[in-house]
Amino acid sequence: MVRRLELEQLYTDYVHCLDADELERWPDFFTDDCFYRITSAENYEAGMPLGLIHATSRNMLKDRVSALREANIYEPQRYRHLVSSIKIVEELGETLDLVANFIVVRTMQEGDMTLFGAGRYVDQVKRQDGIWKFARKTVVLDSRQIDTLLAIPI
């Protein structure tokens, strides 16, 4: 039960980091040799390897954030993540496979709100020095396309 709450806390901290646009902290949620990918359900089920973002280390996530900041595109929108139904699918010691549902709502500066994305996280977490980190995170979007100029973390 303690572990259950710790895992919920991990997802909670993760989405607050993203929604507060504190992207510099985002790579800290991952292990050094993490795998991170955003893809569509269609590609995921077809076993297609590529995606909107594809990273194989935490350093690549840091580079991604730097690129996003340097691009410096004026994008005054806000994102809001809702996460639900976190489920432990498999466990092997301190390594767990998890899935969870999410939606992301985007609000433009003028006030327009849209459903930006819906889908599921297919994740693997590991406990390192008492802290759960994402060893693998695959963001599987229900939609095959996503309305964004620059791929942002989800």
Next chain:
Amino acid sequence: MVRRLELEQLYTDYVHCLDADELERWPDFFTDDCFYRITSAENYEAGMPLGLIHATSRNMLKDRVSALREANIYEPQRYRHLVSSIKIVEELGETLDLVANFIVVRTMQEGDMTLFGAGRYVDQVKRQDGIWKFARKTVVLDSRQIDTLLAIPI
């Protein structure tokens, strides 16, 4: 507290079953003599008995799934459930009355996402052989109409 987590697990498993389109497993979440109904808030509050789906046994749920599969209508959409605010309203031994909020997002093959439904579950669960099952589930949609050709489980 253990029970609390078990109940959350029940809803979690339930929505992952639906969102993965594993409808053949869906009746297993119910007792043999279950009651299942999808209705509108308007009808629900007026005490109107009928609904979009109305079943009075698990076998009727199985029939429903067979009918959906046989209809074989090409509906390449995906559904994503978000569940929140699960609340125990009443308890009588191992029988509990629960309510919970939900929304369902539908994503069409071309990528269009829409809010398919929003509402609340008004449920009764029973513990059978150590497993919580739905003895009654009433899906109360906030909207009086729902955009679907075939009534699907929610």
Next chain:
Amino acid sequence: MVRRLELEQLYTDYVHCLDADELERWPDFFTDDCFYRITSAENYEAGMPLGLIHATSRNMLKDRVSALREANIYEPQRYRHLVSSIKIVEELGETLDLVANFIVVRTMQEGDMTLFGAGRYVDQVKRQDGIWKFARKTVVLDSRQIDTLLAIPI
């Protein structure tokens, strides 16, 4: 862990109260000298004090409900709150600072569903006589505008 579940229960009860339109019970979730505000993220970050609703006591919340009832505007819409990612930010004895994400879906009588609001709660709760109450609740909407005739509790 018990406290964690109690806090989740507080948010659960709060949203079911609002979604059931039982607004007369709404002030009971607050301390006598509570602070309640609905504002936009833009104003919140700029430190602007005003908001769509601004109350500095539970009595002002009661007045708000009375005004809403007396206005008696025929507004047959329904609201559905989804809350996610409740996080304890700071604790000082039995006083806790919390944040949580939410979205509100509005359904009009004819069935139209829209995303009414998305944002975060920035709250302070206190335990009084064994019950957690909101001492401060700031509803920070991602959007600067909200489509409503009369400001309703969120």
